[in-house]
Structures are given as structure tokens and as C-alpha cells.
Amino acid sequence: MSTQTPDTDETDPQAERMARKEERAAEREEASSTPDVGEDAITLKVFRYDPEVAEKQEPRFDTFHVPREPGITVLDALIYARDTYDSSLTFRHSCRQAVCGSDALFINGSQRLGCQTQVADLSNSDTVRVEPLPHREVVKDLVVDMDHFYDQMDAVEPYFSPTEEPDGEQLQSRENREKIKMSTRCIWCGACMSSCNVAAGDNQYLGPAAINKAYRFYFDEREDDERQEERLKIIEQEHGVWRCQTQFSCTTVCPKDIPLTEHIQELKREAVKSNLKFW
Amino acid sequence: MSQSHNRGLVEDFGRWREFSAGMWAWVFHKFTGWVLIGYLFTHIAVLSSALSGDAAYTNTLQGLEQLAVVRVLEVGLLAVAVFHIFNGIRLLFIDLGVGLDLDTQEKSFYASLILTGIIVVASVPVFLEGL
Numbered sequence: 001m002s003t004q005t006p007d008t009d010e011t012d013p014q015a016e017r018m019a020r021k022e023e024r025a026a027e028r029e030e031a032s033s034t035p036d037v038g039e040d041a042i043t044l045k046v047f048r049y050d051p052e053v054a055e056k057q058e059p060r061f062d063t064f065h066v067p068r069e070p071g072i073t074v075l076d077a078l079i080y081a082r083d084t085y086d087s088s089l090t091f092r093h094s095c096r097q098a099v100c101g102s103d104a105l106f107i108n109g110s111q112r113l114g115c116q117t118q119v120a121d122l123s124n125s126d127t128v129r130v131e132p133l134p135h136r137e138v139v140k141d142l143v144v145d146m147d148h149f150y151d152q153m154d155a156v157e158p159y160f161s162p163t164e165e166p167d168g169e170q171l172q173s174r175e176n177r178e179k180i181k182m183s184t185r186c187i188w189c190g191a192c193m194s195s196c197n198v199a200a201g202d203n204q205y206l207g208p209a210a211i212n213k214a215y216r217f218y219f220d221e222r223e224d225d226e227r228q229e230e231r232l233k234i235i236e237q238e239h240g241v242w243r244c245q246t247q248f249s250c251t252t253v254c255p256k257d258i259p260l261t262e263h264i265q266e267l268k269r270e271a272v273k274s275n276l277k278f279w
Numbered sequence: 280m281s282q283s284h285n286r287g288l289v290e291d292f293g294r295w296r297e298f299s300a301g302m303w304a305w306v307f308h309k310f311t312g313w314v315l316i317g318y319l320f321t322h323i324a325v326l327s328s329a330l331s332g333d334a335a336y337t338n339t340l341q342g343l344e345q346l347a348v349v350r351v352l353e354v355g356l357l358a359v360a361v362f363h364i365f366n367g368i369r370l371l372f373i374d375l376g377v378g379l380d381l382d383t384q385e386k387s388f389y390a391s392l393i394l395t396g397i398i399v400v401a402s403v404p405v406f407l408e409g410l
Contacts (some may be wrong), residue, residue: 051282059284109297134294137283145283197302246373248301251381261301262379269376 035084041065042119044077046089047131050140053088059138061129062086068119074107074128075114078142091142098255101187104194105142106131111191111253133194149190152207156214156234162223176221183216183263185256192250192260204239208250208260211241215263218270229274236271244268300385304366311363318356354406358399365391 044064050056064081066072075093082089092102096115103114108122108129119125136144162170192208193199199207206214217223218231235241241264250260298306325343329336343349369387372378378387 049284051284059286109294132286134286137285139283197305245305246301246370246384247305248299248381248384252299252301259380261384262376265373265376265379268374 035065035067037065037067040068042068042072042077042125043127044081045127045129046078046081046142047138048089048141049138050088050090062089070120072119073115074105074112074117074119074130075103077119077128078114078130090140099187101189104133104189104191104255106134106194111195113189113191113255116255133190135194135196135200136190146190148203149188149193149207149209152193152205152210153188153213155206156210156217157231158210158213158217160217160220160223161227163226164224166222170222172220172222176219180216180219182258183212183219185258186212186216187256189255191253191255195249195253197247197249198243198245202239202243205243206235206240208244208254208264211235211244211267212258212260212263215267218267232267232271232274235267236275241268241271300388304369304384304388304391307362308366308370311359311366314356314359315363318359350407354399354403357402357406358395361398362391362395365394 042065044066045061046064047059048056048062049059064077064085066077066080069076075096078089078091079093082091091105091114093115094100094102098113098116101113104111105114107114107117108124111133114130119128122128130142132138132142132144136146136149139145186209188209190209192212196205196208199205214231214235218228218235223231244261244264246261246265248261251258251262254260325339328339366388369378369384369391372387373384378384
């Protein structure tokens, strides 16, 4: 305390801060009671469901009006709606920069990341319809149960595991890194799996994300042949790569632009090649 | 998690307006495939009239060709078969790893649609004339 300059004739800074805080709270209060959203406000239609609230047990859509700011994303609009109108509006989000993969939503009929999608870029930017990811059980509002997706991801053993412990540092060639580059970009958001019609009809299908993960390790030169063969066995099973019917839905929606269908097709060819080897 | 909600099929075919080219290619390929399987049975039924002799076979064919609805359906059959062939070739290339990127697979789908359209339109006079 001795290093602090002593208060002399000035007012108490703590009291000053509190006064400012109260002022801001009053401003917020006023803003929330009559939010001025402007004439060109965005109409946000949001799917609502809550098994614990009587009025929301039957799913419905709520409409919110959000002011149109330059560069506003769908996630920004949702946050505005939650903070301004209804604090019970529930959705997952974290990093806001398309890295964490938690805010994959069904926006205007397509799987997209809320944080990556600017309202102005949507074909219909007046009305934005936000729904939870299709083909997943809805837990509350926009939150879906991701357990099954994570189970499928785990099924392909998505970790580096050579049969024998390496002696020292294992270097990867530039070419090999380039080969698996796109496949490493997956953020586990689940948009691809949700867009896949085949995955919707077959619960055991590994799905695009898991197969892409398998691709990432299958083609990694630092794992030995024995391990590669084990990986191929997982991928080429009945509910593995052969379920893909090249609808290209996953590749169309992937927010990280991973060529998922290409990867699945390449693994199909690998499976055929390994089975055609008679020597 | 005590309770959750399954939204059912509304999310699938209810969003057909948002289908991508690849999805339409898949839908058309499945549909034309089933139509061709159905046609196979009628085809066998007509051919089997030859079991009762040459005259019966000729009569059956001529009788069918006299019906306008049959001639129109034949144009439809050609459209279905030609699309299935072209899209099948497209899928063969996709399986071989050619034209797999989003843009090319879209264009190859449109190309098979256009080729089908041209062939079908060109065949209309022949079919409507009958035997």
C-alpha cells in the first residue's frame, strides 16, 4: 500500500466507478425496454424448444428484430437477441472465429457456422432462419446432442499411434504434409455429418468427418505399414467408406473447405487396391 | 439429459429447395434407376408374347405403338435411360478420382442434363411417329 499515491482532495475512485456503473446499467435498462433496431432491422427466426418449460415443450419459432450493423454475423445477431430480449435463448459458441467448431447451425436451410456467416452474405438477408443441426436430437433451443458424432470420430482412432515407439524426433516430408494438409483442418463442428443423407439413414455410418480424420492418419507417412493396414480395416468396413454415395453435401457445407468427398473416394480406391493385391 | 427432441424427416426432403447439384444428381440417379427396373418387367412381359408365335408378337408391338400414351412414355423412357447412362459415366469418373472437386462435379452433372435434353428433343419426332 505504501507505493500508492495517497488520496488527497479527490473523490473516492471506487465510488466514482460505482456511479459510472450504475449510469451504464440505467442506459442498458432503457435500451432493453425499447430497443431501437432501425428500419432495416434483421428478422431473426429462431427455433425454440425446452422440455422443462411448458410453453416450449412443443417446438416453435420465435422472431427477434436485430439492428443491421456492417459485418454482423448470425452469431452476433443471436447474441444480441439473447442479451436484449430473452436471456433463456440457448446456443453454443466460444471462439467466434471458426476455430472451436461449437456454433454449427442450420441457417437458412444450410449447415453453416454462425460466427463465419455474415448476414449480408445470405441470399435472403432480411429474414434469417436459425435452426439446430438437422439429424441430431435437440436438447434445448439450438443445442443438439453431439455424443453420436463424437463416438463416430473416436471409432477411427483419431490419434497418432505408431506400432513401435520412435527413437527420436520423427520428421514429416514437405510433400506428405501437403498431402494431409486439408484433412487436418477439421474442427469437429459436425456440419458435414448433419448434411449427409446417408448418415441420416444409417446410424452406424462413420460419416464424412470421421473418414476424413482416418484419411489424415492413413496417409501420414510417420505411421508404419502395419498400423496403416489396421486403419484401412476400420475404414473399409460395411459402414465405412462404402456408404458414401457421392452426394457432395458434406463438401458443400464444410466451413473449412475440406474436400471431404475427394478424401472418401481416395480411401475407397485405397481399399480396392489393397484387396486386389494377390502377391 | 432428461429429454430431447427428434425433428424427423422435415429436415431432409423438406429442404429440397436448398439441394446442391450433387444432391440432385443423386436423387435423379436413384429415381431413373428405379424407373428402369420397373420398365425391365414390362419389357420382359412384352417380349414374352413372342412365346405365342411371330404373329402374336407383331400384333402386340403394333397394338402398343398405336396408343399415343405409349409413344409419349417411350420418350420419357429414353430420357430416363439416357440420363442414367450419362450420370453413370459421371459417377464412374468420380469413382476413378477424376472431376471430384465441387465445381467440376457440378458442371458434369449439368452437362449430363443438357446432353440428355438434346438427345430427347431430337428423338421426339421419331418416337411420336410410331412404328
